[in-house]
Amino acid sequence: MRDLVSDMASCLSVGGVRITRKGKALLDVPSLNLDGPGSTLILGPNGAGKSLLLRCLHGLIVPDRGQVMQDGVPLNAERKARQGMVFQQPVLLRRSVAANLDFVLKRQGLPRSERKTRIQNLLTEGGLDGKARQSARSLSGGEAQRLAILRALALNPETLFLDEPTSALDPSATQMIERMVQRASSRGVRIVMVTHDIGQARRLAADIVMMQGGRVVEHGAAQQVLDAPESDAARRYLAGGLVT
Ligand SMILES: Nc1ncnc2c1ncn2[C@@H]1O[C@H](COP(=O)(O)OP(=O)(O)O)[C@@H](O)[C@H]1O
Ligand SMILES: [Mg+2]
Numbered sequence: 001m002r003d004l005v006s007d008m009a010s011c012l013s014v015g016g017v018r019i020t021r022k023g024k025a026l027l028d029v030p031s032l033n034l035d036g037p038g039s040t041l042i043l044g045p046n047g048a049g050k051s052l053l054l055r056c057l058h059g060l061i062v063p064d065r066g067q068v069m070q071d072g073v074p075l076n077a078e079r080k081a082r083q084g085m086v087f088q089q090p091v092l093l094r095r096s097v098a099a100n101l102d103f104v105l106k107r108q109g110l111p112r113s114e115r116k117t118r119i120q121n122l123l124t125e126g127g128l129d130g131k132a133r134q135s136a137r138s139l140s141g142g143e144a145q146r147l148a149i150l151r152a153l154a155l156n157p158e159t160l161f162l163d164e165p166t167s168a169l170d171p172s173a174t175q176m177i178e179r180m181v182q183r184a185s186s187r188g189v190r191i192v193m194v195t196h197d198i199g200q201a202r203r204l205a206a207d208i209v210m211m212q213g214g215r216v217v218e219h220g221a222a223q224q225v226l227d228a229p230e231s232d233a234a235r236r237y238l239a240g241g242l243v244t
Contacts, residue, residue: 010158010190011035012057016066019052019214027052027063027214038206039181039191041222043198045237048211050194054161057192058085084152086162090144092136097128097147100136104154118154125183126150127176142173149180153189160184162193166200178204198238202226210234 012034019027027049034040034057042050055061057068059080068075093100098119105115123129126146131139136147145165152160162181166174174197181204185191195201201208205222210233217233218225229235 010037011071012159012190012192013069013072014053014056014066015069017056017063017068018065019056019061019063025214027056029053029066029216032209032216032219034190034192034207034209036190036206039185039193039204040207040209041201041205042192042194042209042211043196043201043237044211044217045196049214050211051163052214053209053211054085054163054192054194058083058161060085079158082155082158084155084157084160086145086148086152086160086165088164088167090148092139092144092147094137095135096133097123097136097139098132100147100151101154104151108155122150122154125153126180140173142169142176145169145173145177146180149177149184153184157189159190159192162191164194164196167196174200198226210237212237 014029014032016031017027017029018025042053044050052061056063059068059075070079073079093103095103101119101122102115105118110118119132123132126149128143128146128150131143136144139147149162149165166177169177178200181191181193191204193204201222207220208222208225209216210218210225210229210231212233217231218229225234226238229238
């Protein structure tokens with residue numbers, strides 16, 4: 001019963017969503033239900049509409065038609081505030097690592113003593129102990145991305161969106177990010193993550209959304225989609241063929 005309740009609590013759905021520019025449909029998703037449990041990975045070639053879909057789910061873009069619902073209710077400001085977003089290129093404040101975290105905790109109205117403890121715990125979580133006073137802009141790519149994830153986690157999000165967070169990182173930096181994502185997921189944070197790394201999808205995903213040309217061409221359990229895809233588009237993508 002508890003599982004059922006927590007699954008229901010994280011249901012994100014898209015109904016009749018369409019984004020058109022200059023007469024061309026960039027995103028056309030009649031129906032998509034992300035109802036967990038576990039992480040959803042969005043896969044597909046460049047220009048497939050993965051980032052657009054993520055931005056719609058987070059309410060950063062309002063589609064021309066259709067809507068995004070969370071637990072059956074149109075996405076509203078209160079639910080948006082409980083979503084975190086991590087972009088491919090993290091945008092960090094030109095301040096210290098700790099100040100970047102303090103900035104979001106302050107906005108939550110946490111008292112100074114509590115913020116200090118939270119910051120320390122977050123730094124440990126991200127493997128950034130000892131970097132508190134370092135300028136955030138001087139971090140390595142992997143460290144900067146970990147800080148961006150910590151900043152999103154500092155808000156205790158119910159859903160965390162990540163847009164290709166490891167695409168510019170080497171394997172060991174990627175592994176650290178994947179571990180953070182897995183830990184957040186196991187604490188109950190709903191993960192929706194874009195990747196072009198099929199291995200990463202295999203390691204992290206419970207379910208996979210495969211996109212091409214602004215459409216969802218397949219959505220199902222990760223193993224099913226990866227090992228026995230039903231659509232030609234997914235088959236070609238997984239085989240490394242050109243998908244146009
Ligand atoms: N603001 C915009 N105006 C016009 N076209 C856009 C805009 N944002 C994205 N696009 C186009 O929409 C398509 C999907 O983009 P995107 O979601 O970024 O793809 P990806 O799957 O690589 O993340 C691309 O063809 C892109 O050029
Ligand atoms: Mg993208």
